[in-house]
Amino acid sequence: SYELTQPPSVSVSPGQTARITCSGDALPKKYAYWYQQKSGQAPVLVIYEDSKRPSGIPERFSGSSSGTMATLTISGAQVEDEADYYCYSTDSSGNHSYVFGTGTKVTVL
Amino acid sequence: EVQLVESGGVVVQPGGSLRLSCAASGFTFDDYAMHWVRQAPGKGLEWVSLISWDGGSTYYADSVKGRFTISRDNSKNSLYLQMNSLRAEDTALYYCARSAAGSPDYWGQGTLVTVSS
Numbered sequence: 001s002y003e004l005t006q007p008p009s010v011s012v013s014p015g016q017t018a019r020i021t022c023s024g025d026a027l028p029k030k031y032a033y034w035y036q037q038k039s040g041q042a043p044v045l046v047i048y049e050d051s052k053r054p055s056g057i058p059e060r061f062s063g064s065s066s067g068t069m070a071t072l073t074i075s076g077a078q079v080e081d082e083a084d085y086y087c088y089s090t091d092s093s094g095n096h097s098y099v100f101g102t103g104t105k106v107t108v109l
Numbered sequence: 110e111v112q113l114v115e116s117g118g119v120v121v122q123p124g125g126s127l128r129l130s131c132a133a134s135g136f137t138f139d140d141y142a143m144h145w146v147r148q149a150p151g152k153g154l155e156w157v158s159l160i161s162w163d164g165g166s167t168y169y170a171d172s173v174k175g176r177f178t179i180s181r182d183n184s185k186n187s188l189y190l191q192m193n194s195l196r197a198e199d200t201a202l203y204y205c206a207r208s209a210a211g212s213p214d215y216w217g218q219g220t221l222v223t224v225s226s
Contacts, residue, residue, distance in 0.1 A: 001171060031212075033212040035154070035213075037154075042204060042216040042217065042218050042219060043154065043204075043213075043216055044216075045212070045213070045214050045215075048209070048210075048212060048214070049210070054214070084153075086153065086154050088154075088156075088212055088213075090211060095168075096159060096168040096211075097168075097170075098144075098156040098159065098168075098170075098211070098212075099156060100146075100153060100154040100155065100156060101153075102153060103153040103154070
């Protein structure tokens with residue numbers, strides 16, 4: 001089955017830049033999406049179609065994709081950005097098989 | 110405001126059945142496909158199932174295929190997940206989510222299913 005691989009954890013100091021990667025074989029052909037999940041809360045979409053930001057999401061969140069890797073960047077991380085982050089995409093088979101990445105815990109301290 | 114409210118989660122024995130519901134409001138329900146996504150305690154997100162806007166197409170993760178059935182009633186703005194032959198590994202918080210071009214955009218707060226004897 002298709003897999004999306006993320007680093008388990010990323011640490012960043014307040015005001016610095018955090019980068020979270022997501023690796024998957026189908027990413028050259030399929031969009032990546034990113035979700036933020038704070039403790040005890042439902043996930044929130046922060047990036048869609050590789051690099052687009054939904055309304056209400058701060059500009060410090062940005063996304064990019066190149067080859068088999070998608071990247072979520074938090075520029076000028078804030079304490080409130082501490083959360084789990086998941087990428088999401090689909091495989092290239094056309095079988096509507098959707099998958100979330102393994103998840104990355106971002107610590108801001 | 111988009112609202113999704115899940116219900117139906119309880120403690121059930123292995124091998125048992127359960128139907129989850131999701132009540133939608135704040136958007137035109139039959140304009141959107143809908144997902145179920147689950148999260149086991151302390152674990153990551155797992156996509157479970159997707160249904161098209163009219164219920165004509167359904168898709169499942171391999172882990173639930175043949176045991177779970179997704180359905181919807183557009184006249185009631187409601188989404189359902191029928192879960193049969195439940196296993197301990199199905200224990201999770203189950204979220205319903207609206208689909209935008211294949212990806213969940215708005216999520217409910219989830220309903221907890223515990224499979225235990």
